[in-house]
Amino acid sequence: MNVKFLNPFVLSAHETLRLEMRETAERGELHLETGAYRTDDVTVIISLIGAVDGAVFYSMSNETAIRFASALMRERLDAFDELAQSGIAELGNVITGQASMRLSDAGYESNISTPSLILGRGAMISTLEFPRLVVPLSTSIGVLTIHLSLKENPHTILKTPQITTPKNFEV
Secondary structure (H helix, E strand, C coil): HHHHHHHHHHHHHHHHHHHHCCCCCCEECCCECCEEECCCCEEEEEEEECEEEEEEEEEEEHHHHHHHHHHHCCCCCCCCHHHHHHHHHHHHHHHHHHHHHHHCCCCCCCCCCCCCCECCCCCCCCCCCCCCEEEEECCCEEEEEEEEEECCCCCCCCCCCCCCCCCCCCC
């Protein structure tokens, strides 16, 4: 896992939390994990395919998910119902979308999948040979933990500018 892929996600998360929820986030200690990921109460999963391949997981407790969804919807939610689930999935989608634009600006164009949610603590997700960079982001209403399991795709050919040959030019 290349650390250079971390900053676009952390910056995008900070920006999204600030703009969408009026929350500031403090980055916790970054660490590397190998082996299967065990889900938290709520986990958003989004895949990236292109110059960067892999997956990003956004995990949080059920209470944090309800508070985040409430802040996103600007109304008090008491349960992690379909509306709250949709809000949390969209939170992951917005962060990943912004991060993928930042990656693209750096020459790593990738597409993202639609978000999926895993509800319930303890499910195991194998990222196979991909280690995960893990960074918790603490806000006043809870902790959002980002798990990045990404690698550069060596088979991706970066787009190069088209070179046109002027008329009357002999090769």
